[in-house]
Amino acid sequence: MSQIKKSQTKAAIISYAVGFALSIALTLIAFMLVQQHVGSGHTQISHQMATIGIVSFAVVQLIVQLVFFLHLGQENRPRWNLVVFLFMLIVLVIVVFGSLWIMQNLNYNMMTPVESKAYMHDHQGF
Amino acid sequence: MSNLFASTTSSEMTSSKSYVGFWLYLMTDCILFASLFATFAVLRGNTNGGPVGAELFDLNFVLIETILLLASSFTCGLAIIAAHANRRKFVLIGLAVTFALGAGFLGMELYEFAQLASEGHGWQGSAFLSAFFTLVGTHGLHIATGLLWMLVLAVQVIRVGLGGSTVKRLTLFSLFWHFLDVIWILIFTIVYLLGAL
DSSP: OOHHHHHHHHHHHHHHHHHHHHHHHHHHHHHHHHHHHHHHHHHHSSSHHHHHHHHHHHHHHHHHHHTTOOOOOOOOOOOOHHHHHHHHHHHHHHHHHHHHHHHHHHHHHHHHHHHHHHHHHHHTOO | OOHHHHHSSSHHTTTTTTHHHHHHHHHHHHHHHHHHHHHHHTTTTTTTTOOOOOHOOHHHHHHHHHHHHHHHHHHHHHHHHHHHOHHHHHHHHHHHHHHHHHHHHHHHHHHHHHHHHHOOEEESSSHHHHHHHHHHHHHHHHHHHHHHHHHHHHHHHHHHHTTTTHHHHHHHHHHHHHHHHHHHHIIIIIIIIHHOH
16 A cells, blocks of 8 residues: 555545544533533523534534535535535425424414414413 | 455545445435324324323433443444454454344333333323324334344345445445434433423
8 A cells, every 4th residue: 555545545445534533522521511401490501502512513414414424515626515515405494494484384384272362371472 | 445445544434436426325314214203293292191201211221222232332433443453353342242232122122112002002002192102113124124124134144244335335325324323312412301300
């Protein structure tokens, strides 16, 4: 094996090890956040803060895995992989948030008067 | 084509036609999972009077599952690096470890499913459970397919070595396996962690 190839192999191993270590750390942090929140009887960290924390750790981990494991953004131009990925993200956001939006709207419009009164009370007038 | 995969930098490899083509497939698979995630998000509250996620799932159990899959993703990456460095023995060891970790993950998932079903919380229990079993089950099906693919590749490495298009196939397989890891992180976060809050 040539010297260049050896150093390439070494760099690749280090890159994977860094990605792996970061992923494990982020998973454990998110897990401990939930343990802390639930273990303290939902008092120690506010529900909203815990949700934001968990989601942001997941997003960071997704980026870590996409870069270190799936080599996204490391290709030659034109970057078709990246373009397709971004298009997929747009479709994903429309599918997921569109569904939630529509279903919530439907839910609201199909309530009985009693239910909608309770809903208005809970949600400070939707 | 095979030489391109075997000997060059990652930028040249990731720009090759079969890599981009396989990447396209993975992105469409992402859309499939997006619709299942959307279904789950819409139906997660509809428990038909039954228990919610926080009462059903054992987070410690799922954490071990997650770490198994993460580790298998790492060892899979190492096997591919060994393939690019033309080290056949290390490729086979890497694949064997990846297979064992993946099989462990799948076994734990099936155990969880069986446990839920035996407690009377099968997929017919509520809309929430249907969405849960469909989402997690589809991921499990992908894992099972990946395990089968890994076996085929191992046989190929043993029989024909790392010549021909074996390295290319190994690389595409690793892409698939890492992708499943990414999907699992989403499931772990959205179904289990947020469900436990």
